[in-house]
Amino acid sequence: MPDTKDRALEETGRLSGDVRQLAGKLAQELTTGHHSKHTFHHSHSPSHAPSHSEEAIKYGELIVVGYNGHLTAGDKGRRRSKYILWKRTRANGVKPSKRHLVSDPKSSKAVQDSAQHSVSYTLSRNKAIIVEYNQDNDTDMFQIGRSSEGPIDFVVMDTIPGFQRNARDNVTQSTISRFACRIIVDRNPPYTARIFAAGFDSARNIFLGEKAVKWYSEDDIDGLTTNGVFVMKPLGGFTPSGKPSVWREISVGGNVFSLRESRPMPHKSHQIPDEDNILRDGTLIDLCGATLLWRSALGLITAPSELEFQGMINKINAGRPQCPVGLNTLVLPSKGSLNMHEKHPYVYMACGHVHGKHEWGQGDSENRTCPLCLETGPFVKLLMGCELSLYVDSDCPTFCFNPCGHVASDATVRYWSQVQVPHGSQGFHTICPFCSTPLLATPFIRLIFQDNTD
Amino acid sequence: MAGLPRRIIKETQRLQADPVPGISAIPDEANARHFKVEVAGPVKSPYEGGTFHLELFLPEEYPMSAPKVRFMTRIYHPNIDKLGRICLDILKDKWSPALQIRTVLLSIQALLSAPNPDDPLDTNVAEAWKKDEESAIEEARQFTRQHAMGNKPQQ
Numbered sequence: 001m002p003d004t005k006d007r008a009l010e011e012t013g014r015l016s017g018d019v020r021q022l023a024g025k026l027a028q029e030l031t032t033g034h035h036s037k038h039t040f041h042h043s044h045s046p047s048h049a050p051s052h053s054e055e056a057i058k059y060g061e062l063i064v065v066g067y068n069g070h071l072t073a074g075d076k077g078r079r080r081s082k083y084i085l086w087k088r089t090r091a092n093g094v095k096p097s098k099r100h101l102v103s104d105p106k107s108s109k110a111v112q113d114s115a116q117h118s119v120s121y122t123l124s125r126n127k128a129i130i131v132e133y134n135q136d137n138d139t140d141m142f143q144i145g146r147s148s149e150g151p152i153d154f155v156v157m158d159t160i161p162g163f164q165r166n167a168r169d170n171v172t173q174s175t176i177s178r179f180a181c182r183i184i185v186d187r188n189p190p191y192t193a194r195i196f197a198a199g200f201d202s203a204r205n206i207f208l209g210e211k212a213v214k215w216y217s218e219d220d221i222d223g224l225t226t227n228g229v230f231v232m233k234p235l236g237g238f239t240p241s242g243k244p245s246v247w248r249e250i251s252v253g254g255n256v257f258s259l260r261e262s263r264p265m266p267h268k269s270h271q272i273p274d275e276d277n278i279l280r281d282g283t284l285i286d287l288c289g290a291t292l293l294w295r296s297a298l299g300l301i302t303a304p305s306e307l308e309f310q311g312m313i314n315k316i317n318a319g320r321p322q323c324p325v326g327l328n329t330l331v332l333p334s335k336g337s338l339n340m341h342e343k344h345p346y347v348y349m350a351c352g353h354v355h356g357k358h359e360w361g362q363g364d365s366e367n368r369t370c371p372l373c374l375e376t377g378p379f380v381k382l383l384m385g386c387e388l389s390l391y392v393d394s395d396c397p398t399f400c401f402n403p404c405g406h407v408a409s410d411a412t413v414r415y416w417s418q419v420q421v422p423h424g425s426q427g428f429h430t431i432c433p434f435c436s437t438p439l440l441a442t443p444f445i446r447l448i449f450q451d452n453t454d
Numbered sequence: 455m456a457g458l459p460r461r462i463i464k465e466t467q468r469l470q471a472d473p474v475p476g477i478s479a480i481p482d483e484a485n486a487r488h489f490k491v492e493v494a495g496p497v498k499s500p501y502e503g504g505t506f507h508l509e510l511f512l513p514e515e516y517p518m519s520a521p522k523v524r525f526m527t528r529i530y531h532p533n534i535d536k537l538g539r540i541c542l543d544i545l546k547d548k549w550s551p552a553l554q555i556r557t558v559l560l561s562i563q564a565l566l567s568a569p570n571p572d573d574p575l576d577t578n579v580a581e582a583w584k585k586d587e588e589s590a591i592e593e594a595r596q597f598t599r600q601h602a603m604g605n606k607p608q609q
Contacts, residue, residue: 324551324552325461325517325551325552326460326461327460327461327464327465328460328461358518358551359518360517360518360550360551361550369550371550371551371552371553372550372552374550
């Protein structure tokens with residue numbers, strides 16, 4: 001994989017020495033102060049975000065892919081569609097220290113001491129390695145998982161794709177681990193964030209049972225969680241020119257591996273020693289059931305602000321696009337606009353012509369003929385892509401995903417339609433980042449508005 | 455009669471504010487779905503110099519179905535019969551609601567410029583046209599002088 005290697009070298013080079021300091025300063029400037037540009041993100045920040053502090057430093061955001069600004073059932077407490085990582089008032093990171101070989105891990109002091117973080121690797125029924133983790137004043141820790149217990153900062157449940165949400169929202173069997181992963185962020189610039197598989201439970205322990213994949217040698221003990229934590233760092237970053245790269249698995253110790261043949265396979269794959277577990281802007285994290293996008297505070301400056309986005313929608317609406325059949329003006333919905341019925345735009349997916357709702361050209365149940373070009377295809381209600389952190393640029397939203405009809409910018413639909421997201425135990429597919437609906441062979445279409453000629 | 459759909463009102467307004475050159479379409483005072491239409495014979499066609507009267511009616515389902523259009527003025531044309539019926543695909547199976555009164559009338563104007571004897575409505579005219587185009591064109595000119603010049607609009 002020469003590409004990946006070059007990339008890794010390039011990254012290290014770029015962030016070394018003076019450059020590293022400079023990037024740090026820049027990040028600090030961008031993440032402190034008045035946040036004039038990203039007011040929207042702040043209004044949605046969870047309750048435990050530092051309030052109104054001029055010193056508040058935002059490390060980045062984790063966005064659950066497949067939601068459009070809020071969960072289907074609404075955002076509640078630590079369960080939401082997006083989590084903002086703020087610098088903690090006090091460091092709560094941990095780092096590995098001493099290692100013990102014990103015969104009964106449950107009764108060992110490190111495990112029983114609820115103030116002491118530890119990871120137990122069960123090697124056999126009466127043999128386990130316990131790694132003690134000590135407080136690290138230089139890092140903050142954020143934990144993600146399905147559990148609603150206290151140590152989990154960001155509660156994540158299995159994502160149900162948009163087209164299946166009409167059914168019941170209940171997931172009968174979750175594949176997301178209760179303590180799925182943890183992210184450790186340097187408290188000092190450039191606020192490097194690293195991801196590790198598994199999270200500490202309420203007793204501050206991580207247990208890797210007898211069946212979990214793990215390995216032990218003189219100076220190395222590490223393991224994988226059952227369904228694994230996968231990451232994918234796009235080459236060229238989260239930008240219009242970014243390209244997806246290979247998915248990797250991250251171990252409990254933060255090492256990088258190629259994927260197992262199938263997700264819960266009980267063998268580790270090859271270690272990729274020249275790749276790291278550092279989250280970069282646009283890194284995707286897959287927890288087997290939900291995929292998260294990491295946006296660094298620095299990277300988010302390229303995303304449109306709520307105000308800019310509204311301005312772009314206003315610009316399109318100012319052209320007074322018309323329905324070629326009803327000859328009525330169509331209005332792209334913006335936040336808070338009520339259901340506008342006849343003004344709501346629809347698209348013919350085969351050609352991209354935008355119309356109002358009407359009944360002409362219905363052939364079989366799915367497909368309809370476009371009155372303008374007589375192409376036949378589905379007729380779909382347009383929905384705005386409102387989660388702006390999923391945009392790779394600040395261009396006008398004049399494209400939409402197929403089949404769901406979520407509208408976003410050209411570069412954004414192109415970017416996501418290349419990204420393969422894990423699906424099931426060994427499959428991958430491309431999805432709309434706003435609703436998780438799998439994309440079709442023609443993954444997106446350019447919208448053609450008929451501007452008012454009156 | 456039920457209220458006039460917004461689309462018909464907009465089309466009518468635009469036809470009057472921004473008429474198509476060589477074409478006028480005026481709605482009937484008593485029935486806004488009924489239009490009196492005048493099409494000038496296109497230059498360099500056998501219909502040049504003539505003024506052709508047509509009636510256009512927008513059925514209840516319009517624009518989901520095509521307007522009904524008929525020549526009131528007699529015309530010698532392979533795609534228009536003695537009763538003034540017009541053979542034009544967009545008035546039949548190729549109708550689309552994205553078409554409008556103005557586009558229909560423009561198509562009819564174009565049909566006068568380019569008769570198509572291979573898809574005839576009046577077979578006699580079409581045969582004459584194919585056999586001896588020059589004589590057919592002369593016949594069309596004759597018809598135009600006889601029926602489409604100095605003719606008064608029907609009431």
